[in-house]
Each structure stands twice: as C-alpha cells, then as structure tokens.
Amino acid sequence: MRHVLIADVEDRPGVLNRIASLFRKRAYNIESLAVGHSHRPGISRMTIVVAEDHEEAIQVTKQLDKLIEVVSVTDVTEQRHVSREMALAKIAAPEMKRTEILQLANVYRAQVVDVSPGSIILEITGDEDKIDSFVEIIRPYGILELSRTGEVAMVRGRAMPTPAMVAEEGPAA
Amino acid sequence: MKRTGAEIILDSLVAHGVHTVFGYPGGACLPLYDALYHYQDRINHILVRHEQGAAFAADGYARASGDVGVCIATSGPGVTNLVTGIAGAHMDSVPVVALTGQVPRNLLGTDGFQETDATGVMLPITKHNWLVMNAEELPRVMEEAFYIANTGRKGPVQVDVPKDVYLEEVEFDDFPPPNIPGYNPDEGMQPDPTLVRAAAEVIHGSEKPIILAGHGIHYSNAYDELLAFAEKANIPVITTLHGVSSFPESHELSFGMVGMHGNLYANWAVDRADLLISLGMRFDDRVTGRLEDFATEARIIHVDIDPAEIGKNVTTDVGIVADLKPTIRALIDEIDQLDHTPWVKQICQWREEHPSLAIRETEIVLPQWVIRQIYHITNGEAVVVTDVGQAQMWAAQHFWYDRRNTFFSSGGLGAMGYAFPAAIGVKYARPNEQVWSIIGDGGFQMTLQDLAVVKEHNVDIKIAIINNNHLGMIRQWQTLFYDSRFISARLENPDFVKLAEAYGLTGLRATSKKEVLKVLKEAASIPGPVVLDLVVDEVEKVYPMVPAGSSLAETIEGDEVEEARYA
Numbered sequence: 201m202r203h204v205l206i207a208d209v210e211d212r213p214g215v216l217n218r219i220a221s222l223f224r225k226r227a228y229n230i231e232s233l234a235v236g237h238s239h240r241p242g243i244s245r246m247t248i249v250v251a252e253d254h255e256e257a258i259q260v261t262k263q264l265d266k267l268i269e270v271v272s273v274t275d276v277t278e279q280r281h282v283s284r285e286m287a288l289a290k291i292a293a294p295e296m297k298r299t300e301i302l303q304l305a306n307v308y309r310a311q312v313v314d315v316s317p318g319s320i321i322l323e324i325t326g327d328e329d330k331i332d333s334f335v336e337i338i339r340p341y342g343i344l345e346l347s348r349t350g351e352v353a354m355v356r357g358r359a360m361p362t363p364a365m366v367a368e369e370g371p372a373a
Numbered sequence: 374m375k376r377t378g379a380e381i382i383l384d385s386l387v388a389h390g391v392h393t394v395f396g397y398p399g400g401a402c403l404p405l406y407d408a409l410y411h412y413q414d415r416i417n418h419i420l421v422r423h424e425q426g427a428a429f430a431a432d433g434y435a436r437a438s439g440d441v442g443v444c445i446a447t448s449g450p451g452v453t454n455l456v457t458g459i460a461g462a463h464m465d466s467v468p469v470v471a472l473t474g475q476v477p478r479n480l481l482g483t484d485g486f487q488e489t490d491a492t493g494v495m496l497p498i499t500k501h502n503w504l505v506m507n508a509e510e511l512p513r514v515m516e517e518a519f520y521i522a523n524t525g526r527k528g529p530v531q532v533d534v535p536k537d538v539y540l541e542e543v544e545f546d547d548f549p550p551p552n553i554p555g556y557n558p559d560e561g562m563q564p565d566p567t568l569v570r571a572a573a574e575v576i577h578g579s580e581k582p583i584i585l586a587g588h589g590i591h592y593s594n595a596y597d598e599l600l601a602f603a604e605k606a607n608i609p610v611i612t613t614l615h616g617v618s619s620f621p622e623s624h625e626l627s628f629g630m631v632g633m634h635g636n637l638y639a640n641w642a643v644d645r646a647d648l649l650i651s652l653g654m655r656f657d658d659r660v661t662g663r664l665e666d667f668a669t670e671a672r673i674i675h676v677d678i679d680p681a682e683i684g685k686n687v688t689t690d691v692g693i694v695a696d697l698k699p700t701i702r703a704l705i706d707e708i709d710q711l712d713h714t715p716w717v718k719q720i721c722q723w724r725e726e727h728p729s730l731a732i733r734e735t736e737i738v739l740p741q742w743v744i745r746q747i748y749h750i751t752n753g754e755a756v757v758v759t760d761v762g763q764a765q766m767w768a769a770q771h772f773w774y775d776r777r778n779t780f781f782s783s784g785g786l787g788a789m790g791y792a793f794p795a796a797i798g799v800k801y802a803r804p805n806e807q808v809w810s811i812i813g814d815g816g817f818q819m820t821l822q823d824l825a826v827v828k829e830h831n832v833d834i835k836i837a838i839i840n841n842n843h844l845g846m847i848r849q850w851q852t853l854f855y856d857s858r859f860i861s862a863r864l865e866n867p868d869f870v871k872l873a874e875a876y877g878l879t880g881l882r883a884t885s886k887k888e889v890l891k892v893l894k895e896a897a898s899i900p901g902p903v904v905l906d907l908v909v910d911e912v913e914k915v916y917p918m919v920p921a922g923s924s925l926a927e928t929i930e931g932d933e934v935e936e937a938r939y940a
Contacts, residue, residue: 210555213504214492221497255684262681268501268521271555 202231203257203277204353207246208238210269218267219246228252228260232285232350243271247283247352276355283353286325288313289335292342293320301341308334319344327351374546378508379408379539382472382532385515386416388548391443393417393434393801395427397454399447400487402474404539419801419830422822424451426794428458429820431469433758433798435462436781439594441523442467442798447474449487452494452533457788460498462529464785465615466588468522469529471495477537478506491533500528508541512548520551525558526679527592561678564695564703572650572674572691573707579648579672581716582608585631585660588615588784589653589677589697596777598701599652600624606711609720611639613654614784618774628720629730631925632660634766636730637917638723640925643668651675653697656686657785666924676700727930729917730770738886740764740839740909744771747809747837750893755809757781758799760792760816763845766915768811790819796834797826807835807897814840814866824876827902835896837905838869841913849914853932854921873904882906 209215216235223230231249238245250260257275264273289310293301298320305312305322308330314321324334328351335346376384382405386394394416398406409418421427424446431442442462446455452473462469473495476485492504501521503514514532522530576582590599599619603610603626610620611631620627629636631643640662643649649671654660661667664686672690675683676697683692693700732741744767747755757772759765759782774780781799783791796810817838827834848862873880879899881892889907896903917928 214496217493218496225497259681259685266679266681268553268556 201251201253203250203252203260203275204281204283204351205248205250205257205261205264205273205275206353206355207248207264207273208240208243208271209246210271211237211242211244212269215244215269218269219248219264222263222267226259226263228256232348234350234352236352247350249351274355276353280356281353282356283327283351284325285328285331285349285351286323287331287335287346287348288321288323289338289343290319290321290345291338292318292344294318297341301338304337308337310334374544375542376545377404377408377539378505378511378534378541378543379405381508381511381543381545382515382534382539383408383412383416385512385519385548386443387412389441389519391416391441393419394443394445395419395421395430395434395798396445396472397421397424397427397447397451398445399449399451399474401448401476401536402445402451402472402534402539404536405445405472405474405534408539418445419797419826421794422825423820424454425458425790426797426820426823426826428455428462428469428471429788429791429794430798430801431471432458432462432465432467432791433781433795434802435467435469435798436591437756437778437799438802440468440802441519442469443472444469445472447487448476448491449489451487452489452491456494456498457786457790459495459529459531461783461786461788461791463498463500465783466527466592467529468527470518470522471499471529471531473531473533474539475504475533475535478535479537481535492531495531495533498529499531502531502533504533505538506535508538508543511538512545516548517551517553521553521556525556525561561680561694562696562699564676564693564700566703568691568693569700569703569707572693572704575648575672575674575691576606576650576704576708576711580713581646582606582648582650582713583642583646583671584608584610585613585643585649585651585654586610586616586619587613587652587654590616590619591778593653593678593697595652595697595701596620598698598705602701602705605705606708607713607717608650608711609642609713609717611635611643613657613660614769614782616654617769618776618778618780621775622773623775626717628724630769633662633919633921634770634915634917635919635925635928636724636770637727637928637930638720638729640917640919640928641723642720643671644925646671649673652701653677655682661686661925662919662927663922663924666926668925729930732771735910736886738884738889738907738909740767740841740913741771742886743837743839743889743907743909744768744811746889746893747811748772750890750897751807751809755779755807756799756803758792758796758808758810760812761787761789762813762816763841763849763915764811764813764816764839765792767839789813789816792816793836794820794823796836797823797832800832800834808833810834810836812836812838813845814838814842814864814869815844817869818864818866821872824873824878824904828877831901833901835903835905837907840866840869840906840908841911842866842908843911845913846915848912852912852914869904869906878902878904880904880906882908884908
C-alpha cells in the first residue's frame with residue numbers, strides 16, 4: 201500500500217543524493233518525491249510516497265531518520281492530512297477540438313496556462329486520483345507532454361512538532 | 374587567530390586526543406602533510422604501504438582503544454583504495470574519521486588529475502561525510518565528524534577537503550560544540566522503564582531463555598552488567614562473532630558462538646529456546662541461518678542503540694532502543710534471582726554428546742590444533758585479530774576468550790586482508806599487550822606490503838599464517854556444494870620465511886606439530902614482529918556448519934569424507 205512520509209531535511213548539498221542512495225541500496229519502492237523550501241530557513245520539506253507494506257514503511261521511516269541531515273520524518277498515512285499534486289499537460293488541440301478540451305478542463309478546474317497553434321497547456325491541481333482521472337479523460341485528444349510534481353502533503357490542524365521546534369518553543373502544552 | 378585549514382584539522386585531532394594516525398600522502402593532501410610536519414611531536418603518522426591498510430589499521434585502533442581511529446588518503450586513487458576498509462568499518466559500526474584530500478576547488482567537477490567524486494563514492498559506506506568548500510566550515514565539520522563517528526551507533530565518517538582549502542587562512546578561535554538538529558544520540562540512551570518491566574515479565578515467564586550477546590556489549594562497555602545479569606537470571610550466554618570476548622568463555626553459562634560456524638549445542642539452544650534476549654546484535658544472516666526457521670519457538674527481546682535494527686530482520690516481542698549498559702542494569706534491578714538449571718543442563722548434555730570444539734588426535738598438523746597452541750603459549754592472554762574465512766572461524770572457535778574485547782575480526786564486510794593491518798592498529802592502541810594476527814595464506818597476501826611498516830616501527834605483532842596452500846573456505850564450499858570442482862582455490866604461495874627476511878623481519882616455518890610448538894614459543898619470546906608460516910592440513914574443513922540457506926536446526930557436525938580420513 202501507499203505510505204506518505206513527510207521529512208524535514210537540512211537544506212545542504214547532497215541531501216537529495218543521500219535519500220536517493222538510501223532508497224536505491226535498500227530497494228525501497230518510491231512512487232514520488234517532492235521537495236522545496238519549508239517555512240523554516242535552512243530546512244527543506246520533502247514529501248515521499250512509497251509503495252511498501254506497513255512493516256517496510258516503518259523501516260523506511262527509521263532508515264531515513266538515521267540520515268544525519270534528516271531533522272524529522274513522519275509517516276502521515278494514518279493521520280488526517282491533505283495532499284495535492286500539480287500537473288502540466290500539453291495537449292494536441294486543433295482549433296476544432298479546443299472548445300471541447302476547455303470544457304473538460306473546466307470540469308476539472310484546470311487552468312489554461314498556454315495556448316499555441318495546435319496545442320494548449322493545462323495546469324491541474326488535486327489529489328492523485330483526480331489527476332489520474334483527468335489524464336485518462338484527456339488522453340484521447342493526444343497528450344504531447346505530461347509533467348507531474350509528485351504529491352505534497354500536510355497534516356491537518358496543529359503543526360507537527362519537530363525536535364527543533366520543541367527546542368525553540370518549549371514542549372506543547 | 375589566523376589558522377590554515379590544515380592546521381585547524383590537526384588542532385582538532387590533538388583536541389580529540391588522537392596521537393596516532395595512519396595514512397599515505399598524495400598531491401591533493403600534501404598541504405595537510407606539510408602542516409603535519411610541525412605536529413610530529415603530538416601526532417605520530419604511520420606511513421602505510423597502501424591506503425587500504427590505513428583504513429584497516431584505523432579500524433583496529435578504534436576497536437581496541439574505544440577511541441576514534443583516523444586515516445588519511447589523497448584524492449582519486451587514495452580515496453578509492455580506502456573504500457574496502459571504510460566499508461568494513463561501516464558494516465561493523467567502527468568509529469573512524471577518514472581525512473581525504475580533494476582537487477582544488479577550481480578543478481572540482483572538471484575530471485581533473487586524480488579527481489574522484491570522493492564524497493559520492495563514500496556516501497553509502499559512511500555514517501556521514503562532508504565536502505568542505507571553505508576553511509571557515511572546518512571547525513564545525515571536524516567537531517561534528519568526531520561526534521557523529523563516536524556516538525549513537527558508531528561508524529566511519531569522511532572529511533573531504535580540496536587542496537586549496539587546506540591552505541586557506543581563516544580566523545579561528547575554538548571548536549564550536551556540535552549542533553546538529555537531525556542527530557541527537559543522547560536522546561536514545563536510557564531505556565524506557567515500561568519496556569524494561571515488560572522485558573522482565575517476559576523473562577520471568579521463560580523456561581528456556583538464551584542471552585545472545587553481540588558487538589554492542591563492547592561498545593557499551595557492558596561486560597560487568599552482562600555477567601551480573603546472566604548470573605542473576607541464570608541464563609546461558611551465546612555470542613555472535615563480534616560478541617566473542619564479551620563474556621568469559623570459561624564461565625559455566627558460556628556456550629560459545631552461534632551461527633554458520635557456531636557450536637552445534639549453541640545453535641540447538643537458540644533453535645529450541647523459548648526466549649532470546651538479544652543484546653547489541655543485529656540478526657545477521659550468518660547468525661540466523663534460514664530466517665523463516667530461526668528460533669521459531671522463541672519470543673524475542675531485542676535491545677539495540679539503533680532503532681532501525683529493531684524489527685528489521687526478525688519480529689520482536691519487546692524492542693528497547695537504548696544503550697546496553699543502563700538497560701542491562703535496569704533489567705538486573707527488575708528481575709528476580711532465577712534458576713534455569715534444567716535448561717542449562719540440557720545444553721551441557723548436548724555439548725557432551727556433540728563436543729563441537731574437540732580436536733582430533735592426528736599426526737598431521739590440524740589448523741584448530743595450531744590455534745589451541747597459540748592459546749596455550751600466550752596463556753590465553755593474546756589479543757587476536759583475524760581475517761575472514763577458515764582461519765577466522767577457527768580462531769573464533771578454538772581460542773578461548775576470557776579477557777574482554779580481545780577478538781577483532783572483519784565481520785559484516787568479511788574483508789580478506791584485514792587481519793594484518795588491523796593488528797598494527799590494535800598494537801598501537803594496546804602497546805602493552807601481545808597481539809596475534811591469525812590469517813590465512815590467501816588473506817595475508819592481500820595486504821602483506823605493510824610488513825615494511827612493522828619493520829620500520831618495530832611493531833611487535835605476531836603474524837600467524839595458517840597456511841593450507843589454499844583459499845580454504847573456497848575449497849570447503851567447492852568440496853561441499855560444487856562436487857569438488859576445484860577452481861581458483863589452490864594457491865601457489867611464495868616462501869613466506871624468505872619474504873619476511875626480505876623485509877628484514879624474522880620468519881619461522883613449521884610443518885610438524887613439534888615444529889609448531891617450537892616456533893610459537895620462539896615467536897612469543899622475540900620482542901618484535903615475527904612472521905610464522907604454519908603449514909597445516911590442506912583439506913581440513915570448518916565444522917560445525919550451517920550450509921547457506923539451512924536453518925540452525927540443520928547444523929552439520931562433519932562429513933563422511935572427513936570421518937573416513939580419520940577413521
């Protein structure tokens with residue numbers, strides 16, 4: 201089954217390499233990995249989706265946590281969380297098909313971000329299911345290029361305590 | 374004050390009490406050596422003859438001293454030659470700091486002369502590593518390097534420094550205390566009292582418990598605790614290979630080693646136990662045999678400092694992430710005085726019926742007998758450093774380790790060539806002890822160039838080559854599992870005595886039992902390095918044995934060929 205892990209990591213050269221190397225050497229199945237700056241300076245947040253059973257997911261989490269530059273890692277699969285992914289899709293769109301495609305885009309609340317002769321680029325945001333479904337719907341029109349970000353996730357409610365935050369703010373009341 | 378990068382590194386070594394380092398210079402790290410010129414009164418640099426020897430020696434030094442071992446190599450081939458030694462330190466959780474030179478910053482990434490992606494190569498085989506891009510980072514990095522290497526689950530680290538960073542002058546006052554948000558080893562030191570109580574309850578409910586003692590006992594210095602715990606709970610102690618010398622083998626609760634070449638009775642005991650109390654070991658495949666059939670009747674209490682080891686290979690009933698010393702202490706307080714006499718007697722009976730360590734009376738020189746004689750001649754006081762293969766197993770089986778932390782071996786990686794350079798490191802860590810390197814004729818030839826080192830520094834170690842003119846374990850496997858189709862098992866060896874002499878060392882050969890006794894005595898009495906060519910039976914196999922893919926219950930004691938030969 202899918203497990204969604206959120207890892208806060210130090211923003212240093214080579215961190216991504218260490219994580220990729222760990223997944224390679226232990227043969228963990230990675231579905232997606234999205235990384236970018238977090239709200240804290242010097243800390244990046246990664247959302248990692250792995251296709252592993254429960255026991256393996258625990259191992260993945262522990263092994264990630266052992267990496268020195270991984271500040272914290274949490275498996276949020278069982279927690280209430282939201283997750284989103286973004287995709288850009290370039291679709292073959294001869295003039296006669298354009299209206300039809302735009303109607304579909306509208307249904308999925310996809311944005312048109314480029315219109316060129318013969319093709320348009322749509323941007324869509326949603327959970328993985330929504331994007332999968334959108335991709336299937338537009339596939340018959342001819343997808344020229346597809347680029348997906350991979351999932352980013354966040355737990356609902358109060359911020360996840362991390363060691364650094366506990367140190368800064370004191371333990372949660 | 375103004376300091377160069379190289380000076381900051383050497384100041385850091387001095388601050389951490391490092392007085393011996395093992396290394397090999399090269400273009401990219403010449404500035405470090407130039408700075409070392411002025412530190413020779415404080416830091417003794419041992420010039421090895423191949424960088425692999427530097428890594429092995431640093432590993433041996435670390436294991437024998439409890440401190441961090443330090444090795445130095447240059448960029449490119451220097452680093453790649455370190456790899457085997459560092460990979461071994463990583464597998465066996467040995468604290469080593471590898472200082473490696475790198476091409477100057479302006480050449481990085483240009484495929485410059487002697488450039489290798491050194492941090493990339495080392496990344497999967499170090500606990501952590503750094504490419505230091507300016508000298509200002511060095512005080513922090515060096516402090517973190519020693520801290521990370523020698524805390525938590527220990528391991529090797531690498532500090533890769535471009536040539537011009539060694540030379541860069543920066544303002545330097547002091548080393549900052551390590552501040553690593555993602556690394557807090559102190560957090561996991563004390564055991565959770567609830568789990569200790571849960572463990573005690575499981576122990577109280579057990580009739581056939583076994584303590585499995587591993588490498589962690591050494592690192593945690595938990596010898597007293599292990600002994601007191603075993604005695605109070607009256608539980609038999611069986612060790613892993615790295616657990617050898619963590620519990621006195623002459624103790625009535627000691628039943629030796631478990632695993633692929635463990636004692637039959639130890640393997641049976643683990644197989645039939647109803648509880649395994651696993652202390653600082655990681656259920657390696659050489660320990661468990663076929664995992665599905667490992668200790669099927671046993672509940673498992675697993676104590677380890679590394680959370681990732683709990684539940685990695687076997688499912689545990691009580692997993693405690695903590696340092697062993699306080700954990701065993703807490704367990705001792707929590708348990709009642711127990712009595713497992715029937716269970717202990719049962720294992721003793723197995724031992725009587727199947728004395729795995731009995732050595733046959735033969736005219737021919739058996740390797741096991743040689744090991745036993747080394748034990749006798751050194752009054753059991755030698756520190757033993759082994760290679761990998763048959764000689765390693767015989768040394769683990771037939772020397773009785775009553776003294777703490779006196780057995781060193783390349784366990785996880787199983788690197789041939791370890792025993793000799795590692796013994797050099799061990800000797801530097803324990804100059805007052807007798808250090809014996811027990812090594813096969815194959816393994817010795819992988820790193821024998823360091824004979825020049827022991828000559829140069831008169832490093833008093835005895836190199837006992839258990840010479841069967843074969844890669845013995847290869848021959849054993851080809852005999853047992855490949856229908857005796859021998860290929861690349863036989864070694865055409867040099868004259869080891871002449872070789873020793875060529876290096877200016879004493880070499881002694883023995884081909885009979887009488888000669889073995891004579892040369893061992895002679896070697897022990899010579900204050901200085903000796904190479905012993907101990908010619909033994911060519912076809913002797915290591916038994917007991919759990920064939921790869923079999924379970925501990927299927928341990929075999931010997932084979933028909935063997936029995937026929939000595940009938």
